[in-house]
Amino acid sequence: MGFASTVTKVGRSVGGVVGILYQAGRDTVDTVIRNVIPFMAFISFIIGLILTTGIGDWIAKGIKGSASSLPGLLLISVVCAIPLLSPLLGPGAVIAQIVGTLLGVEIGKGNIPAQYSLPALFAINPQVGCDFIPVGLALGEAEPATVEIGVPAVLFSRMVTGPLSVVIAYVASFGLYTAAK
Amino acid sequence: MHFLAVGFLSAVTVDKPTGVLGALATGAEDFIKVFNKGGSTLLSLMGGILPTLVVLLTAVNALVRIIGPERIENLGKAAARPGLQWYPVRYIILPFVSVFVLTNPMAYTMGRFLPERFKPAFYDSAVSFVHPILGIFPHANPGELFVYVGIATGIQQLGLGLGDLAVRYLLVGLVVIFIRGIVTERITARMMTKSEKGE
Numbered sequence: 001m002g003f004a005s006t007v008t009k010v011g012r013s014v015g016g017v018v019g020i021l022y023q024a025g026r027d028t029v030d031t032v033i034r035n036v037i038p039f040m041a042f043i044s045f046i047i048g049l050i051l052t053t054g055i056g057d058w059i060a061k062g063i064k065g066s067a068s069s070l071p072g073l074l075l076i077s078v079v080c081a082i083p084l085l086s087p088l089l090g091p092g093a094v095i096a097q098i099v100g101t102l103l104g105v106e107i108g109k110g111n112i113p114a115q116y117s118l119p120a121l122f123a124i125n126p127q128v129g130c131d132f133i134p135v136g137l138a139l140g141e142a143e144p145a146t147v148e149i150g151v152p153a154v155l156f157s158r159m160v161t162g163p164l165s166v167v168i169a170y171v172a173s174f175g176l177y178t179a180a181k
Numbered sequence: 182m183h184f185l186a187v188g189f190l191s192a193v194t195v196d197k198p199t200g201v202l203g204a205l206a207t208g209a210e211d212f213i214k215v216f217n218k219g220g221s222t223l224l225s226l227m228g229g230i231l232p233t234l235v236v237l238l239t240a241v242n243a244l245v246r247i248i249g250p251e252r253i254e255n256l257g258k259a260a261a262r263p264g265l266q267w268y269p270v271r272y273i274i275l276p277f278v279s280v281f282v283l284t285n286p287m288a289y290t291m292g293r294f295l296p297e298r299f300k301p302a303f304y305d306s307a308v309s310f311v312h313p314i315l316g317i318f319p320h321a322n323p324g325e326l327f328v329y330v331g332i333a334t335g336i337q338q339l340g341l342g343l344g345d346l347a348v349r350y351l352l353v354g355l356v357v358i359f360i361r362g363i364v365t366e367r368i369t370a371r372m373m374t375k376s377e378k379g380e
Contacts, residue, residue, distance in 0.1 A: 024239045153368045
């Protein structure tokens with residue numbers, strides 16, 4: 001075990017770690033530029049439109065009633081979980097992201113109480129992944145027969161678990177942001 | 182930044198333009214106002230959450246590379262076992278670890294270790310976790326960040342901390358994916374026996 005081989009060993013392992021970190025940074029910047037910033041640009045436009053035009057007040061009136069009560073949130077989740085609608089609402093979670101942003105604006109303005117943020121996160125999202133079931137199952141190397149049963153199984157399951165998740169989140173939101181007003 | 186507001190910077194006060202030209206001028210101001218507001222929103226997003234996100238993503242990406250995705254395969258094999266005590270492994274631990282390490286959409290590949298009758302339930306469980314994880318680990322699904330960030334921005338505007346919401350979102354998410362896994366597994370089992378009888 002000579003001095004030279006120790007130096008080589010240290011140099012190699014340090015080089016390896018730096019390589020990993022550098023690659024991680026490269027992957028990150030790649031994702032941020034391709035996926036995150038474009039969505040930020042799009043969301044910023046929507047927020048600008050909501051805040052400066054009358055659309056905001058109009059949406060506020062519509063959303064305020066449904067998003068600041070448990071029955072209203074349940075209604076949203078039931079609609080999103082309808083088996084024919086849920087695959088249409090799913091792709092890229094675009095709908096959930098826009099509705100989430102709209103609700104965020106209304107929460108920020110104080111039109112929706114802050115503790116409703118938690119159940120709202122579940123109410124706007126019972127359709128998550130409903131557009132992707134065949135692909136997701138194929139990634140898990142499922143047989144065609146499984147896909148045939150799996151698609152309706154997941155869609156039907158959401159009709160139960162979608163509203164249920166809102167109820168669980170509602171119960172879990174007790175004590176969240178209540179002291180602050 | 183406020184292109185049409187520049188005129189007002191000079192101290193001279195003028196009457197508000199009237200007539201057709203006045204209407205056009207007001208229209209132009211309202212038009213650009215939308216984009217000025219959007220621009221300042223974009224700037225606050227890029228200056229606010231983006232730098233933190235980049236650093237966090239880099240750190241977690243490096244961690245995942247050092248751990249190596251192949252290490253979690255044993256977990257997938259353990260989750261395939263029948264019996265009541267393996268339910269939490271299959272529908273809480275495995276989805277959490279797969280989504281954390283493999284991220285959306287590669288997390289669903291972990292389904293290959295499970296028998297066919299568990300696959301739809303595992304997919305349902307894993308895909309339902311790609312948003313609740315975002316509050317604390319945004320690296321898992323950065324392309325769909327705004328499901329959480331959209332609402333979180335509102336909380337921030339009220340001057341409230343996000344930690345409480347992020348933790349509760351994650352924990353409730355774990356409960357929900359567990360229930361989803363069980364419910365979907367039951368529905369799948371029932372449909373499979375039905376289709377076998379039909380043949």
